[in-house]
Amino acid sequence: YALPGVFEPVNCNGRVLVDGALVNPVPVSVCRAYEQPLVVAVNLHYDLFGRAAVIKHSAGELVIEKDAPRPGHVDPEHQSHQTRLGITGVMVEAFNIIQDRISRARLAGDPPDMSLQPKLSHIGLTEFHRADEAINLGYQATMAQIGELTRLQSVLA
Template sequence: MERFPEDLRIGVVLGGGGARGVAAIGILEVLVGAGLKPAAVAGTSMGALIGAFWAAGFSVAELKALATGTRWREVVDFAGAGGILRGQRFQRWLSDHLPATFEELSFPLVCTATDIDTGELVRLEHGDLVSAVRATCAFPGAFVPVERDGRHLVDGGLKSTVPVGCLPTGLADYVVACDFQPPLDRPVVPSQTTNTLDWSRFWEALTFRRRYLAADILLKAVDILQTEVCRRQLADQPPDLLIAPPMPDVNIEDFRLLHEIIDQGAAAARLALHAAPAPAPRSA
């Protein structure tokens, strides 16, 4: 795009959101197609997962093929105490596809996690890449916390769903942030009439087999909290460009809709880039 200089250093922030976060692939497709190159990426949960594969050298076409070709139910395993999903299969899957360390990536990446013992936001950007991605994706109560450096780490989205403030400083001239939080004005419409949530039903809900009213209410409550935190953080640290695909009919577990989700991410990115102001000239 003529308004964006060829040497513009882009910082990309990829938010979380389960299946909704896969819209990041469509956004990256548009950014790459516009000739914009990443100088650094920060991400949480699904955004960090996609950012890790991008930084590992996966093309957009390869990201699409991986996302839509993976049988996601086979990447998780039952745990019992501490979380529903143990995460060992997920770790093996990550190890099969990603480099062992952050230092092997093609550009800097920051994954965010939350210390479940202290409530601190933790930046993960050095050393073991696989455990960092596992940690940022460890939704509490669903995945067992990840032990790393003496901490018990879970999903970074608890503290920051779009971690603009975690981009490495001094590397980017222009920050593009991607927010995949669902709109809050949509009603909770479960596909089941019961409001009972026992462990077997919780398991079915978390492994995408069924939806129940209690699970819907729980997830909507999390959405409300995370959206409020996200709005405040983006107001305090606004990116140069915010891309937020609305996707009103997509839930976090809708992994059967990945083609449509990716397309919606691309559509939102095209609209946002078209309306984006030209970057300020870089100071000498």
């Protein structure tokens, strides 16, 4: 995971490599290029942001607002969630917002045969100690769609 500004890029065969998610967070197009009969995308950013995610600067503090409600609309389940961050946190959150927007655009233009969207927004990007929890949530999301996956595999294979 070579996030620019947070982690040092990797040097490989004379090339400097950063995270591929900068341009293709859910690489359906790569699978299509290799002519795979069934492409299942796993979008790990699906529930991180609603339609409105804003980074703003207020009185010396940087704040991320996620799922900001529409003006005049109060919904307790979707109330604005604010997080105060340092500069590294803002960089990571900005990267997440960019990945989300790029993912949405690329998936709209080149949709997979099926998309799995485990709900992982409550697990932080650097909470590696919660890997078992994330894997279990991914497994549950997959098992919830296993019938459709099996059907697609038999149709497209």
